[in-house]
Amino acid sequence: LPGAVSMLASALYQTLDGVFVGRFLITISREFGSGGRELGKRLAGQLGYAYYDREIEEGIAEKMDMDVNYVARFMERGSLTNIPLHFGRTLSGDYSLKQRVNMMLEQQRLLKEIAATSHCVIVGRAADVILAEHQPFKIFVYADMAYKVKRCLNYAETGENLSAREMERAIQKIDSQRARYHQTFSDMRWGDKRQYHLCVNTSGLSVREMVPILAQYTEYWFRQRQS
Numbered sequence: 001l002p003g004a005v006s007m008l009a010s011a012l013y014q015t016l017d018g019v020f021v022g023r024f025l026i027t028i029s030r031e032f033g034s035g036g037r038e039l040g041k042r043l044a045g046q047l048g049y050a051y052y053d054r055e056i057e058e059g060i061a062e063k064m065d066m067d068v069n070y071v072a073r074f075m076e077r078g079s080l081t082n083i084p085l086h087f088g089r090t091l092s093g094d095y096s097l098k099q100r101v102n103m104m105l106e107q108q109r110l111l112k113e114i115a116a117t118s119h120c121v122i123v124g125r126a127a128d129v130i131l132a133e134h135q136p137f138k139i140f141v142y143a144d145m146a147y148k149v150k151r152c153l154n155y156a157e158t159g160e161n162l163s164a165r166e167m168e169r170a171i172q173k174i175d176s177q178r179a180r181y182h183q184t185f186s187d188m189r190w191g192d193k194r195q196y197h198l199c200v201n202t203s204g205l206s207v208r209e210m211v212p213i214l215a216q217y218t219e220y221w222f223r224q225r226q227s
Contacts (some may be wrong), residue, residue: 024119025136027128032174033148034203035207044121046215053123071106130184147203
């Protein structure tokens with residue numbers, strides 16, 4: 001993360017013609033295999049915004065002196081559902097549980113710090129809920145299962161060799177984990193269209209070609225929010 005984070009945090013809000021203006025923040029929630037990560041990265045590039053994805057886990061790992069892969073695995077599993085986060089500093093007797101709660105608390109701190117630095121796109125990490133006070137533009141990216149399976153098989157690492165059926169089960173498992181993690185922070189169901197400003201079905205479409213259109217709509221949305 002940029003070393004100037006703390007210096008820039010004080011610049012969170014500006015006044016423009018008497019209108020309250022904050023940093024422009026876009027959160028991307030996505031089904032596995034839908035191309036949400038690619039969409040987020042391309043959208044950030046199109047708009048000239050900062051982009052955060054795996055950098056979140058890297059920041060947590062550095063702060064807590066932990067292995068980044070362990071942090072990343074935990075963030076996908078959502079294993080603390082229904083445990084109130086304000087108990088994080090009073091839990092006793094279970095070191096592993098305390099450690100994972102502290103990871104979640106550190107993630108919240110880091111996300112809020114990031115949101116204070118510049119216009120940015122954040123992928124996953126329940127950022128749409130954790131950063132609700134920043135009024136982000138919330139996007140949910142999804143696709144038909146057949147399209148997700150095909151995309152994942154095309155991008156599979158060498159030696160993975162999963163069948164289409166095995167890949168479908170893997171996708172379902174990962175999406176279930178993401179839903180549980182999101183539920184830790186919100187009672188609203190992950191993927192429920194009512195909690196997003198825009199839902200994008202990428203099935204059979206080119207993410208690269210749709211991004212300029214999404215960028216225009218995003219800019220329009222922020223202009224309307226300010227008016």
